[in-house]
Amino acid sequence: MTNTFPGYLRRDGRVGVRNHVLVLGINGLAGAATRRIGAAVRATVTVATPYGRGQIGPDAAIHRRQLVGLASNPNVAGALLVGVDRKALDSIASEVAATGTMVETVALDDVHEDSQALTARGIALAARLVRRASDDRRQDCPLGALRIGVECGHSDATSGLAANPLVGRVADRIVDHGGTIILGETLEWLGAEHLLARRAATPEIARAVTDAVARREAYPASLGIDLLGNNPGEENIRGGLSTIEEKSLGAVAKGGSRPVEGVLGHGEPPAGQGLFVMDGPGYSPESITGFVAAGAQLVLFTTGPGNSYCSAVAPTIKISAHPKTAAHLPEQIDFDGSAIIAGAAHAGDVAERLLDHVMATASGRLTWGEILGEGDEVFLRLGPSL
Numbered sequence: 001m002t003n004t005f006p007g008y009l010r011r012d013g014r015v016g017v018r019n020h021v022l023v024l025g026i027n028g029l030a031g032a033a034t035r036r037i038g039a040a041v042r043a044t045v046t047v048a049t050p051y052g053r054g055q056i057g058p059d060a061a062i063h064r065r066q067l068v069g070l071a072s073n074p075n076v077a078g079a080l081l082v083g084v085d086r087k088a089l090d091s092i093a094s095e096v097a098a099t100g101t102m103v104e105t106v107a108l109d110d111v112h113e114d115s116q117a118l119t120a121r122g123i124a125l126a127a128r129l130v131r132r133a134s135d136d137r138r139q140d141c142p143l144g145a146l147r148i149g150v151e152c153g154h155s156d157a158t159s160g161l162a163a164n165p166l167v168g169r170v171a172d173r174i175v176d177h178g179g180t181i182i183l184g185e186t187l188e189w190l191g192a193e194h195l196l197a198r199r200a201a202t203p204e205i206a207r208a209v210t211d212a213v214a215r216r217e218a219y220p221a222s223l224g225i226d227l228l229g230n231n232p233g234e235e236n237i238r239g240g241l242s243t244i245e246e247k248s249l250g251a252v253a254k255g256g257s258r259p260v261e262g263v264l265g266h267g268e269p270p271a272g273q274g275l276f277v278m279d280g281p282g283y284s285p286e287s288i289t290g291f292v293a294a295g296a297q298l299v300l301f302t303t304g305p306g307n308s309y310c311s312a313v314a315p316t317i318k319i320s321a322h323p324k325t326a327a328h329l330p331e332q333i334d335f336d337g338s339a340i341i342a343g344a345a346h347a348g349d350v351a352e353r354l355l356d357h358v359m360a361t362a363s364g365r366l367t368w369g370e371i372l373g374e375g376d377e378v379f380l381r382l383g384p385s386l
């Protein structure tokens with residue numbers, strides 16, 4: 001493994017591992033036109049939120065954070081924002097442009113509510129962004145420039161025993177080289193939150209960890225929902241996980257062993273480097289979009305029986321330590337860690353291979369999810385619309 005990779009150096013000093021042009025629909029009324037534009041222009045990635053109007057308070061704020069974060073992710077060279085009203089578009093575009101990302105906008109206001117005219121204008125603008133982005137070239141960048149989200153989905157016993165600790169070893173290496181790791185899924189710290197709190201860099205961070213779990217635990221309880229009947233889920237139980245504590249002990253292993261430097265809100269970028277935890281949902285698509293909105297260029301996603309979901313913006317490396325899964329899903333599992341379970345390789349040696357795989361992906365190797373078009377982004381909602 002080398003300590004550098006060829007990446008795209010952005011104006012604000014961050015580094016991209018991809019050079020996307022993102023076609024981003026900022027509200028549901030623009031969704032169809034957004035998808036038409038993306039389908040018509042090669043070398044674009046399309047994300048269209050079904051929300052964006054009638055949201056208020058914290059719900060509106062977190063929606064905006066996700067939009068701005070996706071459009072300004074370091075993997076995005078340029079973004080075309082597609083919306084309804086000019087005022088909302090300009091407000092979001094100015095925040096994205098402040099990061100150095102190329103931005104173009106097109107609104108239904110501009111074309112007298114003509115969605116076909118909106119599509120035609122958007123195609124021209126997206127094509128120009130792609131042309132400009134094609135001039136960008138990769139250059140050597142340090143391993144410490146990586147910001148990686150770590151996720152698990154459809155976990156089983158092999159996740160906690162092998163795949164998640166494997167990712168944790170890689171997480172430690174990334175942090176030790178000056179990089180950043182983001183661990184989310186707050187309810188999957190439940191029963192293991194004391195272990196994260198023990199590693200907190202300050203007493204205040206330790207309290208923030210335990211408070212986040214307490215809030216997430218209290219909400220379903222206030223609605224009469226028994227977490228033991230919902231988490232672990234049926235697929236987890238079939239895979240050998242019997243309690244939330246058992247699942248959580250495996251889940252937090254993805255974060256490695258380094259100090260916890262802070263607790264982030266959903267989609268909130270870390271203020272520094274190191275290991276951060278994100279107070280967010282356990283549903284993988286929403287969780288991963290939170291990581292990407294926070295600036296993660298890559299996602300390491302472990303699974304037991306398989307889970308096809310990937311980010312549209314950040315390459316998502318699927319990892320399984322289950323021998324049958326790796327054999328059954330060779331075009332979905334990017335990295336096979338089953339040698340650990342089989343006793344055929346030492347976990348440290350497998351971690352070195354996974355880190356090599358991470359560096360190759362950062363350098364341009366495509367994931368199966370990218371090749372097969374599995375990518376998407378799923379926006380978190382906090383409350384009802386007006």
